[in-house]
Amino acid sequence: MKVIRGTVYVVKDDIDTDQIIPAEFLNLVPTIPEEYAKLGSYALCGLPASYPPFVRPGALKAEYPIIIAGRNFGCGSSREHAPVCLGAAGVKAVVAESYARIFFRNAIATGELYPFETPLRLCDIFKTGDEMEIHVEDSKIIHLPTGKSFSLKDLGAVAPVVEAGGIFPYARKAGIIK
Amino acid sequence: MGMTITEKILARAAGKRVIGPGDNVWVEVDILLTHDVCGPGTIGVFQREFGATAKVWDPSKVVIIPDHYIFTADVKAHRNVDTLRTFVAEQSLPYFYDPGTSNYKGVCHVALPAEGHVRPGEVIFGTDSHTCTHGALGAFATGIGNTDAGFIMGTGKLLIKVPKSMRFQVNGAVPPYIMGKDIILKIIGDVGFDGASYCAMEFTGEAIHQLSIEERMTICNMAIEAGGKNGIIAPDEKTFEYVRARTSKPFEAVYSDPDAVYESDRTYDAATLEPCVAEPHVPSNYALARERTHVKLDRAYIGSCTGGKITDFIAAARILKGQKVTIPTFLVPATVEVAEALIKTQLDGVSLVEIFAAAGCDDIAPPSCAACLGGPADTYGRTSGKEVVISTTNRNFPGRMGSKLSRIYLASPLTVAASAIRGHITDPREFM
């Protein structure tokens, strides 16, 4: 069974792609390995100063494999740098109330992370640093200190694509492309 | 049951007679657009997945328009344009608008239709969220990421979900002080920043068809600012005239059936609209310009795919003629064609360039995206501190124009010009 476990980083509504990866870093090309890693170090650095740093200064990766967000996560630009920088920073899943369409699609196409949707506004319940566990197949997230479990929306056809590593490996496995 | 214009275009591209919202269909792509920011990554995906020597599915359908980081000393930005040049040469792509050559154009969404690459009824994907602009000519157009674009490069197809359609009918005559920007900011304010998520936004009504193609582009451009998948306006005589002047490629116009089904229907009367702004930090923060006159400004900016077209500069010049700006006013024409038109176009015998110079605006910058999205530190017009900016661009997110501390108000070029004169947000009717 696939389990994602670790500390969560919590953000609120309308986190747009300029906050996820500011435009000045779009000169980095995600398919070049060193630049992919570098993108991770800038993940979420465009958030207002009221948020704690997502990636520590000098580090390439974040300590948070799970992001919990409010509505409309990833709105704005179509830059694939957004899900890519989160994946490069070590994020395995985002749990948001809703997503902007292109971010959601890019997260799946790249296979960088699982874009879970939550019917409950978890970003008001949990705090950055809480220890949590996502059970991917069971579509639930568990708050480890209390053992409380919350159901997430079933990912449906999305899960196997992310599991395979994105649309290309998935399409090959499924025989859609050679 | 009838179909909407969006459903009909997708049905045809999918080789099906009938499709409906929620259906997942493989569509044949007519145009794939990319630029310097997402092009190199798209090429990276394409070569990784299809092989270093693979050929794109159809060279005549790939259009590459570098525009984002052009006038900068940033080394990686130049490397990225070089990556495009190498790829274009290897693949013999006919449509590449290379910076530093006479073929350079500028902002991709203004150049794409101007160069005849947008035709009614076609399916256009671009690695840029404002690809939805091209629905203004009756095409289906939407933004995608590098991985999807790499897939299209190799196969010419994409699997997409057919969106539900929301209809926005704008009736009546458009007053001279109202622009496409005021119409779309009003609509985004009403439905909310994510109110059209996953939906097609279809704009109809006599007011919409009264607008020029450029003004319709302003409206469709910002569909994404309500989360829309695409914005679309049925083609009319103005569309056909615009398209036929630019391409001889045949096309087939498509229209919504009278019994098409809409997710929602909203009606507006253009005559009751007033000049407005979107306050920081989301485009749905709608407010009337006349109710925000207490907002003092540090800077005015006219440019981008939304607000840097020739019609935008003509509107601004109408207000600025014979006036003086009191805050730094930056002018960035979207494309070379627009920059040239600033010299040729006259109001009462005076060219736009002269009007802006006499009003004390900054010298006209070379065409590109410039500070619309911040960009590298040396980008023209980029904010670096707590500047309060009024801008004709389309996004006012924190840090969008550079500094996280600056505050951006979005408005029509008429409102931006009037505000530049007073130094605070101003309703353009004061100068009309």
Ligand code: SF4
């Ligand atoms: S002008 Fe601005 S919104 Fe338009 S393509 Fe360039 S960066 Fe994007």
